[in-house]
Amino acid sequence: MSKKKNKPLVKRRAIREAVLQGLARRRRRDRLLRLAGIGAIVLGLSFLAVMLVSLVSLGQSAFWQTHIRLELRLDPERLDPQGNGSLDSLSAGDYAGVIKQALRARFPEARKRREKRELYRLVSSGAAWALRDQVVADPELLGQWRAFWLLADDEVDQWFKHGEAGGVRLSERQRHWLESLRAEGAIDTFFNWTFFRNGDSREPELAGIRGALAGSFYALLVTLALSLPLGVAAAIYLEELAPRNRWTDFIEVNINNLAAVPSIVFGLLGLAVFLNFLDLPRSASLVGGLVLTLMTLPTIIITGRAALKAVLPSIREAALGIGASRMQTVFHHVLPQALPGMLTGTIIGMAQALGETAPLLMIGMVAFIVDVPQGITDPATVLPVQIYLWADSPERAFMERTAAAILVLLLFLVLMNLVAILLRRRFEKRW
16 A cells, blocks of 8 residues: 555656756756857957958958158259150159159269169159149149158168068168168158059059049949849849749749859959950959849849838738829839848848959959059959959068958948948947
């Protein structure tokens, strides 16, 4: 009799212990999952912090450029050979000769030809062009003695910024001259406007990102003008108007597959269609924009359909219930509700296109182009390709300009994502 009474007690105790053990295992798994999530976030943020610190530490010096101060006599006979003060005459002046004369006067101990060549290399070849621009802008400078801050050579720039480790190609004689200038306060750094005003150059101290920024702007302009209307129209048709049959399913599956295709495949397609078949200009922003449109369209269509699908069905039913046509329902009621999501997807797709390099390499936008493009058909390059070109250059000054250009590119990407967030919050309606 006692055994029969104890059996239920033993069974309930076993059940309670089994439940408690199960709860303990579940809590242990939850803690492990939470720790794994926190660890993943910390690891990701650590990688991001290391990348940003590395880029900032390497690239911040590129925003400053070394200049040398020299006393120049702007000899009218050398700088205005025709003697009439016209633009052609002033532009034909021997400005490099005036700078060399000032260097020889500053360091008269340089007498041999080799010593003079080393002396002239302290100043960049671009210093003569900057001096010419100042004289052309103000011809009254002719005949005067003036102190000018002249652009230094890239090796001098690296030496002044980073010490002896930077100017490894400078001779002992050049270091002595530079120390003399530094002791007099005749060498200093200024904000590097050249980095934002110039196009590409073989000389690191003259290289800038203006041409790449203009090329990126025109390529993204073409991409936006084509991908936004085409992507929104395709999303509306597939989600709201297309009949549900096997052809629609086939198109949807292929659009989803296109979003996962490697970007270089779109470059090969652009090379075959736009350059070889349609014979469009090579290395032009127009072709770059067309290739980026092919790459961006699947992303915009997919995000557009998701935004349309997220609109409450009651809005469609109410519009149809009061007699609106299918098109009126879509364009007057559904599309305004889905617009924030569509704009967000478009801007994210554009930001992705801004960072692409592989498809643009296939259509020739990797060429060395100095001039700033003035339109979508001019030869151009884009910022990611410019970074790729500079990263392949052996000069140390190009390394810091590569990091600085990456910082500018990251800034643009952050701004574009910020615009996407602001647009979504501006037009978003909560129910």
